[in-house]
Amino acid sequence: MKKLLASIIMSAALVASLGCSNWNRMTPKSLDNSTTASEVKKNLLADHLTGVDVDVNEGVVTLAGHLPTAADRQKAYDDAAKVTGVKKVVNHIDVP
Numbered sequence: 001m002k003k004l005l006a007s008i009i010m011s012a013a014l015v016a017s018l019g020c021s022n023w024n025r026m027t028p029k030s031l032d033n034s035t036t037a038s039e040v041k042k043n044l045l046a047d048h049l050t051g052v053d054v055d056v057n058e059g060v061v062t063l064a065g066h067l068p069t070a071a072d073r074q075k076a077y078d079d080a081a082k083v084t085g086v087k088k089v090v091n092h093i094d095v096p
Contacts, residue, residue, distance in 0.1 A: 031085045033057060040086075043079035052076055052093060059087035066094045 031039065033056040040054045040061055049072055052065040061080045067073050073093045080089045 031083070036061065036083055036085055039083045040080045043083065044076060047072075047075050047079060049076050049079070054080070059085055060090065061086050061088070062090040062092065064092040066096075068096070070095050 036059070037054045037056045040056070044050070044052055044054070049067060051067065052063055055062040055064070061083075063076055063080060067076065073091065073095050076093055077089055077091045080086060
């Protein structure tokens with residue numbers, strides 16, 4: 001009886017530990033430069049921000065151009081920063 005109870009407890013512990021593992025979780029893969037630039041441009045367009053040049057080099061996004069307000073400049077920065085794989089955003093957008 002003790003052996004049966006011990007094997008049931010060990011089996012339950014094994015199942016519980018496997019159920020809590022990270023085996024089935026995936027880490028998002030970084031995007032390449034052109035895909036990252038496309039995602040940033042898509043985000044900018046969704047916020048109706050046009051006239052911004054986007055350059056990406058190994059996760060560093062550089063924004064350049066002109067926007068009418070400082071709030072738009074900040075939105076552009078946020079749109080770039082939220083893309084997967086972006087390590088840094090350099091914001092060279094001019095505001096009058």
